[in-house]
Amino acid sequence: MLLGIFSDTHLGFGDGDLYEESFARFKEALGIFKEKKVNAILHAGDLFDDAVPKQEVWLRAFECFSENGGNEVEMTRERFGAREKIRLRGIPFIAIHGTHEFRGKDFVNALEVLESAGCMIQLHGAKIILENFGEKIAIQGLGGVPERNAKQVLEKFDPKPASGAVNILLLHQSFIEFLPFGDEAIASLSLSNLPSGFDLIVDGHLHWHDEQNVGGKRFLLTGSTIFTQMKKLEAKKEKGVFLFDTKTKKIEFVPFAEQRKLFYEKISFKDAKPEEVKKVVEEKVSKILCESLGMKPLIRFKLMGTLSKGFLQSDVSFDFGDGAGMAVFSISKEFSAEQFGKKIGSFKEEHLKKKSILEIGVDMLEKHVEEAKLENFETRRIFDLLAADETEKAEKVLLGE
Numbered sequence: 001m002l003l004g005i006f007s008d009t010h011l012g013f014g015d016g017d018l019y020e021e022s023f024a025r026f027k028e029a030l031g032i033f034k035e036k037k038v039n040a041i042l043h044a045g046d047l048f049d050d051a052v053p054k055q056e057v058w059l060r061a062f063e064c065f066s067e068n069g070g071n072e073v074e075m076t077r078e079r080f081g082a083r084e085k086i087r088l089r090g091i092p093f094i095a096i097h098g099t100h101e102f103r104g105k106d107f108v109n110a111l112e113v114l115e116s117a118g119c120m121i122q123l124h125g126a127k128i129i130l131e132n133f134g135e136k137i138a139i140q141g142l143g144g145v146p147e148r149n150a151k152q153v154l155e156k157f158d159p160k161p162a163s164g165a166v167n168i169l170l171l172h173q174s175f176i177e178f179l180p181f182g183d184e185a186i187a188s189l190s191l192s193n194l195p196s197g198f199d200l201i202v203d204g205h206l207h208w209h210d211e212q213n214v215g216g217k218r219f220l221l222t223g224s225t226i227f228t229q230m231k232k233l234e235a236k237k238e239k240g241v242f243l244f245d246t247k248t249k250k251i252e253f254v255p256f257a258e259q260r261k262l263f264y265e266k267i268s269f270k271d272a273k274p275e276e277v278k279k280v281v282e283e284k285v286s287k288i289l290c291e292s293l294g295m296k297p298l299i300r301f302k303l304m305g306t307l308s309k310g311f312l313q314s315d316v317s318f319d320f321g322d323g324a325g326m327a328v329f330s331i332s333k334e335f336s337a338e339q340f341g342k343k344i345g346s347f348k349e350e351h352l353k354k355k356s357i358l359e360i361g362v363d364m365l366e367k368h369v370e371e372a373k374l375e376n377f378e379t380r381r382i383f384d385l386l387a388a389d390e391t392e393k394a395e396k397v398l399l400g401e
Contacts, residue, residue, distance in 0.1 A: 001133045004033035004091075005242040007044035007172070007204030008098065008224035011064075012057035014049075017296055018226065018328065022049070023060050025225040025256060029241045030068055032254055033091060036243055039133050041068075041091055043120075044204030044222050045098025045144050045172030048110050058113075065119040068093060079126035086121055093120040094128055097143035098172045098204055104384035106393065123170060125157055137246055138162035144172035144205060146380065151188040161197035166246040169195070172204040177212070178221060191219060200244060200251075208233040209242075211251065220251060227262055230300040230330050235264040260295040263288050269305035269335070274315045277303065281318055281331070289323045300330045307335050361387075 009026045013019065033041055048057065070090035077084055095111055103109045111122040121128060123141030130137040140159045150173045161167040174187035191214045194201055201219050208231065209223030225239055240255035265284070269277055281301060288299060303316070313333045320329070366379045378397065385394035 001039040001130065001135060001137055001166075001246045002036065003137075003168075003244045003246065004029075004036065004038040004041040005044070005202055005220070005222060005244055006041075006225060007202075007222040008046040008207060008226075008228075009043070010046055010049040010100070010224065010226055010228050011061050012049045012053050013226060013228050018228075021260070021295075022226050023064060025239070026064050027067065028256055029225060030064065032241055034068075036254075038091060038243065040130060040137075040139075041093045042139065042168070042170060042202060043093065043095035044170050044202050045096050046100045046204060046224075047095060047098070047114075048101055049228070051101055051103050051109065053110055061114070062117070062119075065093075065114070065117075068119075073132070075121060075128055075130070077121060077123070077126050077128055086115070087118060088121065089118050092130070094123055094139055094141070094170075095120050096123050096141040096170045096172055096204075099144035099146075102144055104381045106381065106385055106390070107388070127159075127162070129162065129165070135246060136162070136165040137168070138165040139168045139170065141170035142172075147174055147186050147188055149188070150174075151193055154189065154193065159195055159198075161195075167198045167200075168244075169198045169201045170204075171201065174205060175203065178206055178210065191215075191217065194219065199246075199249060207231060208237045209240075209253070218249075225256075227260065227298055230262060230264065230298055232264045235262040235300075258294055260298065261293055262298045262300065264300045266302045266304060269303065269307070271306055271308050273308050274311055274317075277307075277316050278318055282320065285320055285323060285327070285329075289326050296327055298328045298330070301332070303331065303333045303335065305335060 006029050009022060009029070011022050011026060013022045048061070050057070053061070068090040073088050073092050075086050075088065075092060077086055097109050097111050101110050111120065114120045115122050123139065124143035127138060127140045130139070138161070142154060142157050142159070145153045159169055173189050176187045176190045179187055191212065194217050196217065199218065201217060203219065203221050206221055207224035207227070207229055208221070210221040212219045220242065222242060223237060223239065225241075227234060238255040238259055240253055243252040243254060244250075267280065281303070284301070285299060288297065307313070307316070313335050316333055316335075318331065361383060365383050382394055382397060385391075385397065
């Protein structure tokens with residue numbers, strides 16, 4: 001069998017060019033899989049960018065899936081010891097939810113909606129056996145969970161390879177080995193925690209692609225189809241999809257026809273005046289925009305070091321003139337102010353700034369739960385219920401009803 005593999009499509013991300021690109025790349029990926037005549041498609045999470053997509057995003061998503069038409073295929077999913085038949089149209093599309101689609105068990109997530117419409121099979125905590133093409137393929141999946149709980153949840157899921165089959169495991173988590181020094185993300189999982197006996201372990205979540213073979217465990221990090229985070233490692237990797245031949249065990253990377261470029265650079269200054277910073281940055285931008293780039297490039301600069309005495313970060317501003325509409329800019333200022341005798345923004349503070357209100361709320365509740373030494377407290381579930389104004393149901397869960 002030939003399997004198409006991709007992840008982190010983030011349908012509905014951003015606005016303007018990036019919003020349109022999320023759908024265009026998804027369609028391009030499906031087109032590649034159809035052209036290569038894959039027997040099934042595997043998606044390793046974050047199909048959507050929001051847990052509750054807007055209606056406009058739903059419409060575009062259904063339009064994309066309508067292009068995966070064809071004959072109806074019946075498949076069997078095994079979950080919690082029970083087996084159920086599911087019918088899909090076109091090439092079987094098997095997916096796990098990512099961290100962006102994660103919702104508590106009291107709520108329906110976006111992939112469940114797509115499954116009910118016959119577009120895909122959601123595989124969280126479950127297994128699918130494919131036997132339609134002359135060989136047995138067992139695919140198991142565990143959707144994205146909060147990083148601090150990932151190791152514990154994987155151990156509880158405890159996936160075991162199926163006998164006489166090619167075995168594949170889908171995950172959507174961070175791994176310690178793939179986090180660069182100084183990255184704001186966290187991870188509780190290591191490659192050493194992965195189960196043995198699988199022919200391929202596929203992971204989404206991190207947006208650059210890579211492949212590792214550690215202790216006989218073949219690990220594929222799929223990367224994303226679009227840029228959402230502007231990480232340094234993304235600047236070095238092309239965007240695309242993967243093909244996996246279950247007989248030869250060969251993995252092939254297929255890049256998208258046109259690549260959007262990401263320019264990432266850290267620029268350090270010492271006792272610089274705002275005019276000096278402005279000149280350096282604007283000259284670098286001008287040089288980039290002189291190139292023939294095709295798609296509108298992404299420019300990510302991290303400005304570091306110190307400003308001259310008496311100046312603040314707010315004194316540093318830029319004017320890219322006609323170039324302002326020729327690129328997507330992300331410029332962070334992390335200057336130290338010597339007159340205050342300390343750096344502005346520690347790593348912890350920067351991480352906090354990047355968290356959503358929901359994440360901050362969950363963290364606060366978890367901290368109080370730990371301090372109270374409460375056991376078997378479903379923190380995320382309780383928080384989600386309270387956030388949805390389901391106070392009566394939250395009370396019943398707390399009382400164990």
